[in-house]
Amino acid sequence: MTLFIRHTSASLTIQENADPTVLDDLMTALDRLAPENAGWRHDTEGPDDMPAHIKTMLTGSSLHIPVLNAELTLGTWQAIYLIEHRTRPHRREIVLQFLGSTG
Amino acid sequence: MTLFIRHTSASLTIQENADPTVLDDLMTALDRLAPENAGWRHDTEGPDDMPAHIKTMLTGSSLHIPVLNAELTLGTWQAIYLIEHRTRPHRREIVLQFLGSTG
Amino acid sequence: MTLFIRHTSASLTIQENADPTVLDDLMTALDRLAPENAGWRHDTEGPDDMPAHIKTMLTGSSLHIPVLNAELTLGTWQAIYLIEHRTRPHRREIVLQFLGSTG
Numbered sequence: 001m002t003l004f005i006r007h008t009s010a011s012l013t014i015q016e017n018a019d020p021t022v023l024d025d026l027m028t029a030l031d032r033l034a035p036e037n038a039g040w041r042h043d044t045e046g047p048d049d050m051p052a053h054i055k056t057m058l059t060g061s062s063l064h065i066p067v068l069n070a071e072l073t074l075g076t077w078q079a080i081y082l083i084e085h086r087t088r089p090h091r092r093e094i095v096l097q098f099l100g101s102t103g
Numbered sequence: 104m105t106l107f108i109r110h111t112s113a114s115l116t117i118q119e120n121a122d123p124t125v126l127d128d129l130m131t132a133l134d135r136l137a138p139e140n141a142g143w144r145h146d147t148e149g150p151d152d153m154p155a156h157i158k159t160m161l162t163g164s165s166l167h168i169p170v171l172n173a174e175l176t177l178g179t180w181q182a183i184y185l186i187e188h189r190t191r192p193h194r195r196e197i198v199l200q201f202l203g204s205t206g
Numbered sequence: 207m208t209l210f211i212r213h214t215s216a217s218l219t220i221q222e223n224a225d226p227t228v229l230d231d232l233m234t235a236l237d238r239l240a241p242e243n244a245g246w247r248h249d250t251e252g253p254d255d256m257p258a259h260i261k262t263m264l265t266g267s268s269l270h271i272p273v274l275n276a277e278l279t280l281g282t283w284q285a286i287y288l289i290e291h292r293t294r295p296h297r298r299e300i301v302l303q304f305l306g307s308t309g
Contacts (some may be wrong), residue, residue: 002167002169004167004168004169004176005178006176006177006178006179006181007178007180007181008117008118008119008178008180008181013263014214014267015214015259015262015263016214016259019248019250021247021248022248022256022259024247024248025246025247025248025256025259025260026259026260026263028245028246029240029260029263033136033239034132039131040128040131041124041127041128042122042124042125042127042128044122050125050128053118053119053125053128053129054128054129054132056118057116057118057129057132057162058161058162058264059263059264060163060266061117061166061181062166062167062168063267063268064167064208064210064268064270065210065268066208066210066301066303068301073210073212073301074212075211075212075213075214075299076212077213077214078212078213078214078267093178095169095171095176097169099202099203099305100305105270105272107270107271107272107279108281109279109280109281109282109284110281110283110284111220111221111222111281111283111284136239137235141238142234143231143234144227144230144231145225145227145228145230145231147225153228153231156221156222156228156231156232157231157232157235159221160219160221160232160235160265161264161265163266164220164269164284165269165270165271167270196281198272198274198279200272202305202306
């Protein structure tokens with residue numbers, strides 16, 4: 001199954017589904033890799049805009065997870081996350097595509 | 104549809120298709136994440152070679168974009184980019200694969 | 207063909223298959239992007255745990271490589287790598303999925 005996000009400032013990732021501090025740390029890591037106020041030229045939409053594009057590029061717009069016996073083959077600790085990289089909430093659209101046989 | 108780039112120093116990404124300063128800033132961000140002359144061991148092909156491999160690893164070799172009614176489901180602001188990470192132009196090959204039914 | 211790794215602290219990437227110093231440098235680059243002892247909140251499993259999650263997020267959990275005439279369309283210098291991001295070896299599971307026609 002493919003998940004595809006139709007935006008350039010929000011992204012999809014697979015990460016740990018248990019300890020919420022992992023998610024906090026992942027956001028901290030992305031903030032360090034793509035900080036605000038780092039001399040970006042593109043800033044008309046605010047200081048969070050360009051970092052959001054960079055974070056999307058680094059994490060990706062699509063996921064592909066094989067399906068076996070009608071279930072995603074996610075590992076025990078894997079969960080699917082949509083990461084909103086803008087400061088204010090946005091409405092986001094994801095396309096889900098199933099390819100293969102249902103037999 | 105899948106796009107796959109057959110190289111290790113150029114990559115594919117989906118990013119904003121409007122303001123060209125976004126692309127400039129994305130390249131700046133990659134330069135900061137994978138700088139030249141940062142003590143890389145692999146430098147026989149020049150200082151831009153190892154950063155190009157790192158940038159390729161961080162951005163990715165393939166894209167998967169669902170097709171609906173014979174059109175890519177790209178969002179309003181999404182465009183497909185091939186990023187050349189070497190300083191000098193190279194000839195690059197991309198494989199396009201369409202999977203599914205045309206009915 | 208899709209490869210999917212069922213873990214959140216190991217990942218898949220396509221990179222150069224020749225000079226082993228490229229792989230060394232890629233690991234160095236990831237260590238610099240996701241250093242240990244950088245104030246991560248999630249550290250119950252040791253200092254290498256949170257960096258492993260970050261590196262997995264940055265490099266990715268799946269690869270998709272088109273097949274043509276029963277062969278992967280990998281370029282001359284491309285090889286598939288499973289990157290173990292934890293310090294101690296772990297047993298890892300990958301799901302391989304082939305979609306398409308064999309005719």
